[in-house]
Amino acid sequence: MIKEVIGVGENEQEALEKAKAELGLTDDSIYDFEVIQRAEKKMLGLFGGKQAKVKVTVEVEDEAVEEVKPKAAADGKISPADAAEKFLNDVIAAMKLEGLTVTSEKNDDSATFNIEGEDVGYIIGRRGDTLDALQYLTSLVANHVDNSYFKITVNTGNYREKREKTLEILGRKLAFKAIKTGRKTSLEPMNPYERRIIHTSVQKVRGAISWSEGENANRHVVVGPDPKSRNNRGYNRRGGHKPHSKKPEVNPDRKPLDESNGAGLYGRID
Numbered sequence: 001m002i003k004e005v006i007g008v009g010e011n012e013q014e015a016l017e018k019a020k021a022e023l024g025l026t027d028d029s030i031y032d033f034e035v036i037q038r039a040e041k042k043m044l045g046l047f048g049g050k051q052a053k054v055k056v057t058v059e060v061e062d063e064a065v066e067e068v069k070p071k072a073a074a075d076g077k078i079s080p081a082d083a084a085e086k087f088l089n090d091v092i093a094a095m096k097l098e099g100l101t102v103t104s105e106k107n108d109d110s111a112t113f114n115i116e117g118e119d120v121g122y123i124i125g126r127r128g129d130t131l132d133a134l135q136y137l138t139s140l141v142a143n144h145v146d147n148s149y150f151k152i153t154v155n156t157g158n159y160r161e162k163r164e165k166t167l168e169i170l171g172r173k174l175a176f177k178a179i180k181t182g183r184k185t186s187l188e189p190m191n192p193y194e195r196r197i198i199h200t201s202v203q204k205v206r207g208a209i210s211w212s213e214g215e216n217a218n219r220h221v222v223v224g225p226d227p228k229s230r231n232n233r234g235y236n237r238r239g240g241h242k243p244h245s246k247k248p249e250v251n252p253d254r255k256p257l258d259e260s261n262g263a264g265l266y267g268r269i270d
Helices: 012-023 080-094 120-124 126-144 159-181 192-203
Strands: 002-009 032-037 052-059 101-106 110-116 151-155 185-189 208-213 220-225
Touching (some): 002 012, 012 126, 032 126, 080 110, 126 159, 159 185, 159 192, 159 208, 192 208
Antiparallel strands (some): 002 052
């Protein structure tokens, strides 16, 4: 028999815990979940805002939920890395993806998990959205163990490295385009870590600048010509630009804009 409950909370972790509590699940229980709505902060602390909604689904046999005890540390307590690994494997099992294996590299304050197999494309999702969401939720689980910061990285093959290289090339390409045409270009919404990659790439090209616009899930990078640069003397705020033949200079020493506060993908999770 299948049972499902939708939990609502100020954030995804709180919503997940409420749904689990209503079903009588513990951290050791096997269940499936889906983030229906991510939490959004109120504008100026007064307007708008949304609570997170997470749907938890569990298969019940004889009114009892099957439980699997996680591996405990030497002191009898499960470690953040082990809790994260168990959660990751539970999610993959619940997704019914066969032939996937999870390998781990665990340290005192961080852990990296690599997922491999034929169905790994389902784990990555559209432009890494599913992989990012999985890393985010796995991080929540790990940091919930002892309420201290524990960095989690979830990768598949070298996808994240390839994605980073693609974004670097894209940022550089748009920077040269902005200088040549005098016009700005808006990119699709990205998480803070990916926006920083674009900013870093653009800032290395003299004559181009980048900034972010939008709120929450709609936050995105805009790349345009730098009106203060000698390369763009004919540029004005209305988008006009007098073409020039001078080749844009590359300046690798310019300081990039860091929207992630140096905390990696999705920032620090408390």
